Amino acid sequence: MRALRIAVPRGALFGGTLDLLDAIGIDTREVRENDRRLLFEGSGIVTMRPSDVPTYVEAGAADIGITGKDVLMEQPERELYELMDLGYGRCLMVLASVAGPDRAAEALRRLGVVRIATKYPRIASGHLLATGRQAEIVEVKGSVELAPLTGLVDAIVDLTATGTTLRENGLEVREEIAVCTARLIANPVALRLRAREIDELVERIGAV
Amino acid sequence: MSSGGALERTPSGTRDVLPDEMRELRAITDRIRSAFEAGGYGEVYTPALEHEMTFRRAGAAGAQPSYRVFDEHGSVLVLRPDVTVPIARLAATRYAHARPPLRFCYAEHVYRGVRPRRGESREFLQAGVELLGVGGPAGTAEVLRVLCAALDAAGLQDYRIGLGDATLHPTLLEAFGVSERRRDPILAELAAGDFVGADREIHALGLERGDADLLLRVARTRGGPEILEGQPPALHDALAGLRETHALLEPAAAARLIFDLGLVRSLGYYTGAVFEVYDPGHGMPLGGGGRYDDLLARFGRSLPAVGFALDVERVHIALAGEERGRPAASGEDGA
Numbered sequence: 001m002r003a004l005r006i007a008v009p010r011g012a013l014f015g016g017t018l019d020l021l022d023a024i025g026i027d028t029r030e031v032r033e034n035d036r037r038l039l040f041e042g043s044g045i046v047t048m049r050p051s052d053v054p055t056y057v058e059a060g061a062a063d064i065g066i067t068g069k070d071v072l073m074e075q076p077e078r079e080l081y082e083l084m085d086l087g088y089g090r091c092l093m094v095l096a097s098v099a100g101p102d103r104a105a106e107a108l109r110r111l112g113v114v115r116i117a118t119k120y121p122r123i124a125s126g127h128l129l130a131t132g133r134q135a136e137i138v139e140v141k142g143s144v145e146l147a148p149l150t151g152l153v154d155a156i157v158d159l160t161a162t163g164t165t166l167r168e169n170g171l172e173v174r175e176e177i178a179v180c181t182a183r184l185i186a187n188p189v190a191l192r193l194r195a196r197e198i199d200e201l202v203e204r205i206g207a208v
Numbered sequence: 209m210s211s212g213g214a215l216e217r218t219p220s221g222t223r224d225v226l227p228d229e230m231r232e233l234r235a236i237t238d239r240i241r242s243a244f245e246a247g248g249y250g251e252v253y254t255p256a257l258e259h260e261m262t263f264r265r266a267g268a269a270g271a272q273p274s275y276r277v278f279d280e281h282g283s284v285l286v287l288r289p290d291v292t293v294p295i296a297r298l299a300a301t302r303y304a305h306a307r308p309p310l311r312f313c314y315a316e317h318v319y320r321g322v323r324p325r326r327g328e329s330r331e332f333l334q335a336g337v338e339l340l341g342v343g344g345p346a347g348t349a350e351v352l353r354v355l356c357a358a359l360d361a362a363g364l365q366d367y368r369i370g371l372g373d374a375t376l377h378p379t380l381l382e383a384f385g386v387s388e389r390r391r392d393p394i395l396a397e398l399a400a401g402d403f404v405g406a407d408r409e410i411h412a413l414g415l416e417r418g419d420a421d422l423l424l425r426v427a428r429t430r431g432g433p434e435i436l437e438g439q440p441p442a443l444h445d446a447l448a449g450l451r452e453t454h455a456l457l458e459p460a461a462a463a464r465l466i467f468d469l470g471l472v473r474s475l476g477y478y479t480g481a482v483f484e485v486y487d488p489g490h491g492m493p494l495g496g497g498g499r500y501d502d503l504l505a506r507f508g509r510s511l512p513a514v515g516f517a518l519d520v521e522r523v524h525i526a527l528a529g530e531e532r533g534r535p536a537a538s539g540e541d542g543a
Contacts, residue, residue, distance in 0.1 A: 059326060060491020077323055079492065081401035183404060188493065189486045192370050192466050195430050 003044035004190075004197050007053045007065030012161070013182050014047075016088040017066050021045070024204040054078045054185065063190035064198060069180040070159050074122050081191050083202055084184040090161070091180045092173075093123060097155035098148050099172040104155035108133055117147030117156045124157035127177050145169040221322065221330030229524075233333070236362050236527070237315050237520055240335045243361040244313035247354040249337045252312050254294035256319075260284040265506050266293045269476030274321030274330075287319035290475075292500070292515055295338045300507035308341020308511055315520070328492070329521065336497065336517030340504065343512030345449050348481045348499060349456035351514050355497075356461040359485065362523050366530055367487040367494070369464050370430070371453070372471030373446040374478040374498060380426060383442035384419050398427055399472045430468040439469070446480070453481060477503050485518065489529025494522045 008017050008031070018028040021043075030040050031047065039046050046062055051074070053067035058078045070093055072082065095116075097104045108114045117138045118124040128135035138153050145165060147153045159180060160166055163173060184205065186198055218224060225233065241251065263273050263286060270293055273286035288294055291314050303310055315335040322328050335358070339351050352369065359367050377398060381391045390413060397405035406427065410420045422440060429435050433454055436447045454462055466486075473482045473496060482498035497516025504511045 058491065079401070082404050085404045085407075187491050188401065189488070189491055192430060192468060192484075192486050193368060193488055195466070199428070 003042075004064060004194060004201065005044045005046060005062045007056045007062035007067075008045050008047045009050035009053055009065075009067050010047050011050055012091075013050060013066065013068060013089045016086075016182065020066075020086065020088070020205065020208065023208045024201065051075075054080060057185050057187050060187045060189055062187070063194055064184065064186045064201070066182055066184055068159075069178070069183050070120065070123070072183060072185070073178065073180070074120050076122065079188060081186040081188060082183050083186050083198075084205060086182040086184055086205070089180075089182040091159045092161075092163075093120070093157065093159055093177040093180055094166075094173045095124075095127070095155055095157050095175040095177060096148075096160075096166050096171045096173045099170050102174060103148070104174065107154040114155060115153040117144050117153040118158060119144060120157055120159070123177065127157065127175075145171060219330070221324035223329065233520060233524055236524055237333065237335060239361040239363070240358045240518065240520070240523075241313065241315055243358040244335075244337055244354060247311075247337070247350075247357060249311040249313035249339075249354065252295065252298060252314055253316065254288070254291060254298060254314070256287055256317065257285045258288050258294055258297075260286045262297050263289070263293055266296070266503060267477065267506065270503075271318075271320070271475060273319075275319050288316070289320050290318055291316050291334060291336060291517065292338060292503070295515075296504050296507050296513075299338075299340050299511070300504060300509035304509060309347075310340040310511075311337070312340075313337045326525070333520040334495075334517040335520050336495070336515055338513060338515035340513045341511045342514070343501065345452035345456060345481075347512065347514045348449075349453045351497065351516055352453070352457060352465075352483065353461055355483075355485070355516055355518075356464055358518065359494075359523075363527055364487055364489075364523065364530060366489070367464065367485055367526070368466050370466045370468040370471050370484045370486060371450060372468045372482050373450060373480055374473065374482045375446050375480060376426065376443055376469055377423075377472070379446065380423060380440060380442055383440070384415055384423070386413060386415075394423075395472070398470065399474065403427065427470040430466055430470065433465075433467060435467050435469070443469075449481065473498060481514070483516065487526040487530065489526035489533065490522055492522060494526055495519050 018031060021028050026043050031045050050067045051071050053065040054075050056062040057065040058080050068089060104114045113134045113136050115136045115138060116124050117140050121137045121139050125137050140147055144156045144158045148156055191198060271289035273289045275287040277285050279285055295312055299310055317331050318334050319331050322330055337351060337354055339347050377395055378391060394406055394409045397409055407424055410423050436451055439447055450467060454465060471482055477500045478498040479501040480499035484496035485494040487494055495516060495518035499514045501512040504513055
């Protein structure tokens with residue numbers, strides 16, 4: 001049988017994930033040395049965008065995977081198991097608006113609706129709904145910080161590690177929605193058919 | 209308006225089936241049906257349209273209809289989201305005085321408003337059995353035997369059956385003195401497969417550390433019959449049932465079992481043993497079932513019951529997956 005196939009996120013979680021895999025004895029040298037290759041049959045590692053990790057794991061194209069809680073929150077209907085909070089890659093999902101008088105609150109009071117730009121429409125609309133506010137969600141693909149500065153929206157919902165980018169763009173965090181860290185996820189079929197290997201991996205990670 | 213309109217497309221989540229695929233699907237369905245018939249299960253057909261009330265009667269825990277239409281009298285009809293509830297209706301009305309056990313099988317399309325993706329359609333073919341009037345391990349073992357016969361007949365070689373019990377976690381939480389209201393968030397996290405969330409909810413209860421760890425450990429326990437030993441005393445009855453079920457099966461079927469104390473099925477009407485079918489040829493369960501001893505009483509005929517449904521399309525995908533994996537057994541399978 002082939003080695004467990006592990007979906008590894010490129011991007012902010014890439015380094016921490018490779019360090020973790022090294023620490024539990026999975027050789028990642030090949031991955032570190034090849035920036036363009038995506039599939040590493042020897043170690044079972046496949047690399048991809050973090051938001052693609054649930055897609056591969058749900059379909060069983062990867063047995064297990066690592067991705068951020070933000071990604072999982074944005075794709076809540078995925079049929080996967082969330083096995084572990086890996087602790088690293090800690091970020092905050094926040095609602096932020098231009099510093100000074102809160103335009104979002106003013107829009108809500110006078111216009112009845114707050115306009116929110118985000119890359120996380122499910123999280124944003126869920127949060128606004130849960131707090132009893134009417135919102136118009138504007139999905140953007142690039143720099144979200146630009147949207148409130150140009151008057152496109154009243155506020156943004158975005159992920160921030162240190163808050164530096166927000167501050168540099170004159171934005172202020174108004175609400176903290178969730179703490180997001182890296183998570184270990186598993187395909188439901190692999191969780192049963194490859195129980196021993198997955199449990200062993202979980203145990204080794206727990207011991208790091 | 210966009211060109212290429214509704215005439216060229218089928219509704220989202222539905223599709224046309226052309227002759228090559230149809231021939232294979234038909235052959236699989238026929239083989240599965242023959243295995244059901246050989247086990248003594250008579251095939252029934254229930255209408256694709258049922259009164260909405262029929263599914264209401266089954267309660268919020270049952271499969272919820274997604275598609276509703278009005279008939280000429282203004283009554284609300286639904287496209288059936290499963291066949292278990294219609295068969296409960298059928299058994300209680302048309303077999304009101306027949307002596308149990310009753311054995312029925314079916315191969316019918318069901319309709320659910322799911323998110324379309326591979327092996328998940330809004331209209332899909334379920335092939336299953338219902339055994340009414342045989343309680344406990346004897347009934348469960350009988351349908352597991354039929355399930356293995358059907359999967360063997362379909363041609364699958366590498367399938368396994370996960371077997372658990374829907375009462376395990378509620379029983380354990382009750383034994384730890386957790387009120388019913390506070391149990392629900394934990395059970396919801398477990399049903400969603402979110403162990404991190406379950407861990408958070410369990411620790412929020414303020415249980416002793418040992419008890420909290422035990423709850424999580426049980427949820428993750430799966431393996432051979434040896435895992436049934438050394439578990440908390442509160443689980444004695446449920447685990448004795450699983451052990452007995454295992455003992456009643458012939459070696460070939462028993463060897464297919466994976467005991468899984470964390471197995472939770474999405475439908476809430478299960479009252480005891482639950483099971484799911486896994487195959488390395490497909491990333492999603494091929495079907496599943498369990499005991500639902502309280503459902504028939506809702507239709508006026510109280511009988512213990514157990515059944516399962518296989519998703520024929522997924523069985524087909526798994527067969528193709530197994531075939532693809534086989535000749536490459538010596539090397540790596542294609543990525």
